[in-house]
Amino acid sequence: MSKTNTVIRGRAMAVSAAALLAGAALAQESTDPIKLTLHDWTGQLITTQLMGDILQEAGYNVEYVQADYLAQFAGLETGDLHVAMEMWETTGRDAMDAATATGKVENFGPTGMKAKEEWWYPTYMKEKCPGLPNWEALKDEACAEAFSTAETAPKGRYLGGPVTWGGFDDERVEALDLPFEVIHAGTDAALFAELESAYQRQAPIMLWIYAPHWAPAKYEGEWVEFPEYTAECYTDPAWGLNPDMAYDCGKPFGEIWKVGWAGVKDKWPGAYAAIQAFTIDNAEMGAMITDVDLNGKTVEAVADEWMAANEGRWKGWIGQ
Template identity: 70%
Template sequence: MLKLNTLGALALSAITASAGWAAESSDPIRLTLHDWSGQLINTKIMGSILQEAGYNVEYVQADYIAQFAGLKTGDLHLAMEIWETTGREALDEATATGNVVNVGETGLMAIEEWWYPSYMKERCPGLPNWEALKDCAEEFATAETAPNGRYVGGPVTWGGFDDERVEALELDFEVVHAGTDAALFAELESAYQRQDPVILWVYVPHWAPAKYEGEFVEFPPYTPECYSDPSVGVNPDMAYDCGKPRGPIWKAAWSGLKDKWPGAYDIIEDYRLSNEEMSAMVGEADLDGVEIDTVVANWMTENKDRWSGWVNQ
């Protein structure tokens, strides 16, 4: 009897969701896709939930920072991963226009910083203190960058101010940007297997810090003033002389989304994931070779009670 009641409640909820959607626009809600697995998984889970609620969903490939132009005009509607570490400045600028709104935290907490495998600490004993890099840059050099060290940054579209940081902190490093997320971690895999010198952009949530033993560099602590006021920080003449910020990963939307699709907006507000489950899903995709759509479908099946609660309020 309980099972029948539960099924009946779900059926009624589905009718309610459908009826609520019928009063809203049938135009597609456009969600942005980027170039790293976690963002694709996060966005497609959100899209799948909205589809289950009866909404029309469309995915649009967009650059991480450039997407704000489309969010401001309403050509794009929802971005699921604005990292406090690299995207907060662009998010604040966009929300200040009134055309973009911060829809709150995803539940994911971000770290993006320079990272090195533990075997490099033997070659540069002062680590993780950033000042050690001044004395042992050559330990991170390659044939192409010697005598300067090589730092492998993320794709240029990710932002992050690594080139500015190297200049401001007077580090003898050359920033070499990986073309894609996959290329970035292929660099780590290749170097780690051979115990070659490497220091690169690593982020959390991600599988890499769990798979490989290593540490984040400890730069001077971030403050907003460090990015905006050259007089603040260890270099009195230049900004970005500090580490990257850490904090939440945000959801950002076109300001008209709430009026056009109010039910969808409520679902987006309620949506939450954890670092642990995201890191596990990225590992499935990147390490085990599971298709991202399959990872998403499995999450939807295993968490039906959870996302149904976001839909049926």
């Protein structure tokens, strides 16, 4: 089925799904909108737009709903929200596990992308803190002061992501007794605007960088190497270097998952199969994020280009 100009993104489709369905099986499914959640970073907006476009091509009604990354699980459990296309192993595993344990939320499988999120610094800062990337170098007062600003001196400044992203950076600083103050960026855009500004001036900066993203490719730098993550580090204070506190380790690395309301498979079985089949890799996503954040393209335009270039692939996901 070819894409039409009548598709209106960002709201529920007004066209009856039954009129667009490619097969008799889909005609038996609900015409209610499938609600996909939108968060506050470019990659997730792209992933969600792609999934929405694919479902619309299959004849489903789609609605995009702005939602908090972690708090969205309340809506997914009740069925008020239906699909979240990116739940990162690095920051969302606990919330996802708690939700799936209720039986009301289901893990729809990996997206194919691998997540890495950690403290990151430009290579030029190693002159002032030569013990890096070993995290213990950050305990040195001179090193911490090299990363300080007027608002944090003599403590170092760590620019974390928006508070809604989680990540336990404040807890990590306390557990590892780091002479740093955590300052949270208000938005994803603000986080990377500050990196751009600091890098151009060769100014001190330590911040949350994640992949897949364009920043680790554009800028020369390294991630801090903290004690290796284990599940016990987050749940058992007795584990690790600090016997009295949890989070005395780095962040986990791993999959980026698709999750959603457990009722999707019964209400929209064809959509459920397509969501499970959806897969994309870090290289593809990194290129699309670059097109949006650096080259000025819209999320919708980037999604259109991907859909046109991968028609045979996504049509297989919807059984066409």
